[in-house]
Amino acid sequence: MRPSVRPSAVESALSAHAAPAKLIARPVDRLQGRVRAPGDKSVSHRSLMFGALALGETKITGLLEGEDVLATAAALRALGAQVDHEGGGAWRVRGFGVGGAREPDNVLDLGNSGTSARLLSGILASHRFTSFMTGDASLRRRPMQRVIVPLSQMGARFEAREGGRMPLAIVGTDEMVPIEYRLPVASAQVKSAILLAGLNTAGETTVIEPEATRDHTERMLRHFGAEVRVGPAEGGGKRITVVGWPELKARDIVVPGDPSSAAFAVVAAAIRPGSDVTVENVGLNPLRAGLYDTLREMGADITEENRREVGGEPVADLRVRGSELTGVEVPPERAPSMIDEYPILAVAAACARGTTRMLGLAELRAKESDRLASVSAGLTVNGVSHEMGADTLFVHGTGATPAGGGTVVTHLDHRIAMAFLVLGLASREGVAVDDGSPIDTSFPGFAHLMGALGARIEAA
Numbered sequence: 001m002r003p004s005v006r007p008s009a010v011e012s013a014l015s016a017h018a019a020p021a022k023l024i025a026r027p028v029d030r031l032q033g034r035v036r037a038p039g040d041k042s043v044s045h046r047s048l049m050f051g052a053l054a055l056g057e058t059k060i061t062g063l064l065e066g067e068d069v070l071a072t073a074a075a076l077r078a079l080g081a082q083v084d085h086e087g088g089g090a091w092r093v094r095g096f097g098v099g100g101a102r103e104p105d106n107v108l109d110l111g112n113s114g115t116s117a118r119l120l121s122g123i124l125a126s127h128r129f130t131s132f133m134t135g136d137a138s139l140r141r142r143p144m145q146r147v148i149v150p151l152s153q154m155g156a157r158f159e160a161r162e163g164g165r166m167p168l169a170i171v172g173t174d175e176m177v178p179i180e181y182r183l184p185v186a187s188a189q190v191k192s193a194i195l196l197a198g199l200n201t202a203g204e205t206t207v208i209e210p211e212a213t214r215d216h217t218e219r220m221l222r223h224f225g226a227e228v229r230v231g232p233a234e235g236g237g238k239r240i241t242v243v244g245w246p247e248l249k250a251r252d253i254v255v256p257g258d259p260s261s262a263a264f265a266v267v268a269a270a271i272r273p274g275s276d277v278t279v280e281n282v283g284l285n286p287l288r289a290g291l292y293d294t295l296r297e298m299g300a301d302i303t304e305e306n307r308r309e310v311g312g313e314p315v316a317d318l319r320v321r322g323s324e325l326t327g328v329e330v331p332p333e334r335a336p337s338m339i340d341e342y343p344i345l346a347v348a349a350a351c352a353r354g355t356t357r358m359l360g361l362a363e364l365r366a367k368e369s370d371r372l373a374s375v376s377a378g379l380t381v382n383g384v385s386h387e388m389g390a391d392t393l394f395v396h397g398t399g400a401t402p403a404g405g406g407t408v409v410t411h412l413d414h415r416i417a418m419a420f421l422v423l424g425l426a427s428r429e430g431v432a433v434d435d436g437s438p439i440d441t442s443f444p445g446f447a448h449l450m451g452a453l454g455a456r457i458e459a460a
């Protein structure tokens with residue numbers, strides 16, 4: 001047997017809670033070069049979880065070694081999986097099998113990661129033990145009711161703070177009843193929590209999603225040997241059914257690059273005329289690629305090179321040349337395919353000519369911060385004219401270089417930090433963020449990667 005492996009130096013360094021780190025991005029003329037997108041966060045979480053739910057040894061390459069994914073790895077170890085880091089994005093998971101997790105002997109701390117909390121709740125709820133979950137100040141204010149409701153219908157019990165917030169106690173059962181559940185919000189995390197619970201449930205568990213959300217869970221369930229049926233739902237949308245008690249078999253997984261992380265370099269190049277940047281290995285699952293469609297509608301010059309499949313997902317290298325952008329309307333039905341990209345789209349819109357109207361953004365208020373409010377505040381302190389509504393954001397670009405000069409409050413939100421640092425590159429006076437440490441949750445090495453393209457992002 002392999003010895004149980006202690007957290008590696010990389011993990012320890014990443015998981016150490018860094019003190020607030022004020023960063024500043026200085027204006028830059030243009031960006032040039034080739035970089036590689038870091039591993040996809042959604043796929044990384046799932047590859048560890050499915051590896052843990054399978055029997056045998058799953059080899060993962062290209063795993064994102066960000067704090068959120070490391071929180072999932074630590075939780076799975078606490079549940080009895082053997083998760084070994086072999087270096088350079090290569091990991092090995094020896095799973096406990098469906099229904100085979102052991103009771104964790106301490107509270108599971110999921111840091112900043114909503115995906116870890118929601119998806120793991122589906123696994124924990126379907127085991128006969130009680131477990132406890134918490135997270136950082138950001139995660140503790142995020143809604144868990146959305147998973148508590150369906151998982152309670154299946155038979156688990158929960159104790160949470162007011163409004164279904166963490167810390168959370170989950171009293172699980174191995175006698176879950178299968179349900180058919182219509183998602184009240186477009187959420188891949190809720191869908192996945194129910195499907196994961198459905199694995200340790202006799203019979204067929206069905207999720208109906210009125211609006212399609214990222215389908216990495218469905219793809220990976222099949223990859224590991226589960227039976228998943230996807231078809232049209234009555235009245236529109238998709239019906240996704242998983243058949244319970246499959247024997248999941250260990251599989252090798254190659255994690256594609258993250259389109260949500262690649263977005264920062266892509267937008268930075270798109271808004272600086274004269275730039276010529278290639279971001280390699282960008283996952284382009286159509287349910288994730290809404291930002292790239294929107295940027296093209298705005299007039300961005302983005303070409304796909306070397307289109308291929310990586311780990312069952314479409315991938316390409318994106319070549320971006322800077323150009324002048326024009327404001328567009330982004331329809332609400334596109335939101336699920338670019339839900340994490342609105343902060344960086346707002347930055348592109350601030351540099352475009354004309355108004356960009358973003359509609360159907362209510363879910364942004366339930367992310368690491370209230371992203372509508374955070375984006376609006378960041379635009380205000382940097383002199384960008386805009387209007388925020390309950391679920392809308394209209395950014396009035398003039399085509400002129402935004403003033404910048406402000407310090408943006410990131411509220412423990414990595415995407416707010418990265419988006420406004422990109423604005424700084426394209427501003428007259430640069431932009432500071434009060435705390436860049438949350439960047440390590442999804443994109444360790446962000447400042448370094450942007451530096452390789454000519455950006456100057458440094459401690460303020």
Ligand SMILES: O=C(O)C1=C[C@@H](OP(=O)(O)O)[C@@H](O)[C@H](O)C1
Pocket residue numbers: 041042043115186187188189190192214339340363
């Ligand atoms: O399933 C996933 O991996 C994710 C789903 C989305 O959240 P919701 O399910 O809350 O929309 C997204 O915002 C998050 O970054 C990752």
Ligand SMILES: C=C(OP(=O)(O)O)C(=O)O
Pocket residue numbers: 068112113114115116340367368415442
């Ligand atoms: C919303 C995000 O992640 P999570 O929900 O996993 O915290 C994100 O990465 O933008």
